[in-house]
Structure formats: structure tokens, C-alpha cells
Amino acid sequence: MKGLAPHPVTRWVIGILVGLFFAIPMVATLLYTLRDGDGYSLVHWATLFDPASAYLLRPLWLAIGNSLIIAVVTVVIVLVLLAPTIVLVNLKFPRLRRVFEFVALLPISIPAIVLVVGLVPVYLQIGRTIGTAPWTLAFAYGITALPFAFRSIQASVDAIDLRTLTEAARTLGSGWLTVLLRVLAPNLRPGLLAASLLTVAVVLGEFTIASILNRQVLQTALLVVGKTDAYLPAIFTLLSLAAVFVLLLVIGRVGRDRSERTRS
Numbered sequence: 001m002k003g004l005a006p007h008p009v010t011r012w013v014i015g016i017l018v019g020l021f022f023a024i025p026m027v028a029t030l031l032y033t034l035r036d037g038d039g040y041s042l043v044h045w046a047t048l049f050d051p052a053s054a055y056l057l058r059p060l061w062l063a064i065g066n067s068l069i070i071a072v073v074t075v076v077i078v079l080v081l082l083a084p085t086i087v088l089v090n091l092k093f094p095r096l097r098r099v100f101e102f103v104a105l106l107p108i109s110i111p112a113i114v115l116v117v118g119l120v121p122v123y124l125q126i127g128r129t130i131g132t133a134p135w136t137l138a139f140a141y142g143i144t145a146l147p148f149a150f151r152s153i154q155a156s157v158d159a160i161d162l163r164t165l166t167e168a169a170r171t172l173g174s175g176w177l178t179v180l181l182r183v184l185a186p187n188l189r190p191g192l193l194a195a196s197l198l199t200v201a202v203v204l205g206e207f208t209i210a211s212i213l214n215r216q217v218l219q220t221a222l223l224v225v226g227k228t229d230a231y232l233p234a235i236f237t238l239l240s241l242a243a244v245f246v247l248l249l250v251i252g253r254v255g256r257d258r259s260e261r262t263r264s
Helices: 008-036 045-047 049-092 094-111 110-128 134-159 160-170 177-186 189-205 208-212 218-226 231-263
Strands: none
Touching: 008 231, 045 049, 045 134, 045 231, 049 094, 049 134, 049 177, 049 189, 049 218, 049 231, 094 134, 110 134, 110 208, 134 189, 134 208, 160 177, 177 189, 189 218, 189 231, 208 218, 218 231
16 A cells, blocks of 8 residues: 555645645736736725725625525535435445435536526425525525535545444443434544535535525625626635635644544
């Protein structure tokens, strides 16, 4: 196995190339927001604090709030439905694992435009039943985030001895809910955190479903505001990327602290 490991120089080269792949577009976007005539300044960033621009920023702040609410609801739906199902399939129905994996990964192969066309009649009924609040998009976003969340949680399930942990807890008298929440969930924390992060990223970056279903989220608001001020969408894109990056660091730190406590 050691012979298959890449040389340190190779790892550095790959790391630098990947870093440049992500850094160059972000730096270019940042320079674009700083452009002011023939030089650079913070005049476009000052728009965020200019009372005269409140009419432009109001839809963006509202859309950000909607997106955050949708992200939280989507994460809850995905984790509550997917994690117990993965555990159940691996414990009780291992022969169905491949079938379940195929179904869970299927949404990634379906274009968003096709998915939303099929969901339009469903959302007509949802609108009549519980209203057209933006958070209802969480049902559709849960489908689009399913493949990414499944891979993250399944990887954590494969990394632990699921059956032994479950049987030991059951032997000691724990109920299934206790086993799931107090025994398995702490061991699956890295996968659950990764699934949550990927779900949030999917929600913040999705445009097609929200646009066709006529919901106001971050991506649709950026398009509308961009028709008036081309710099604001770029600024908010950088801010959202920075927020996701901080979230990634927090999740990585939580997972690392958990691993260190487990080893000690």
C-alpha cells in the first residue's frame, strides 16, 4: 500500500494546482469588485453601508434569510430521514444496500430542470395545503442534496463496526432511539457534519428550482439585483464563499477534536 502513495512532491503539485483552480476565480472576482475607473478602491463595497442603496440590499437580505431557513430545514429533513434509513438498511437489510444506493444516487443524474418540471404539480398541492412559504423548497432541495449526503454518511458507517456497537448497546438494555442518538450518532459525527455542509452548499448554490417555482432565494435575488448593480452580486458571492469556508473550518475542527478525544 505504501508503494501506491504519491510522492511528497506530487502531493504538493496536486495541492498547488487544486488551490489555484479555486483561488484564481475568487481573486479575479475580488479584483472586479475593487475596480474603480483606472484604479482600485472600496467604493463598491461601501454600497453595503450606504443608506441610499437600501432598496437594492433589501431583497438580498430577505433572500439570504430565506436561503438560511431553507438550508436549516433541508439539513433537518435529510439527516432525520436519511441517517436512520442508512443504519436500518445496513443492519437489517444488507442485501438491499445496492438498491438503496442506486435510488439515493439517482437524483444526481437527473437535470434540475427535469426534476422541477416533475415537482410543479406536487408544489401546486403543497401550496394549497401549507402555503407557498420559501421553506417549502426544502422538500425539493432535500432530493437534490440526497446523493451528496448519502455518500458522506455511508462513508462514516463503513468506517465503524455498526453491528457490534448496536448489539452491545441493545444487550445492555438500550432502546433503538438511544442506540441511534447516543451510540451511533457520535461515531457518525464526521459523516453527519459533512452531509450537513454539502446540503447547505447545495441549497445556497441552487437556482433552477427556485426560479421556476418562483421563490426568492439568494441565487434568484443576485440575478435580479445584478440587472441594476453588477458589482453587488459579485460582492455577495464572495461573502457567501467566505461564510461557507468558515463553516468548513468549524466542521473540520469539530471532527478533529472528536477524533482526538476518541483516540485518548
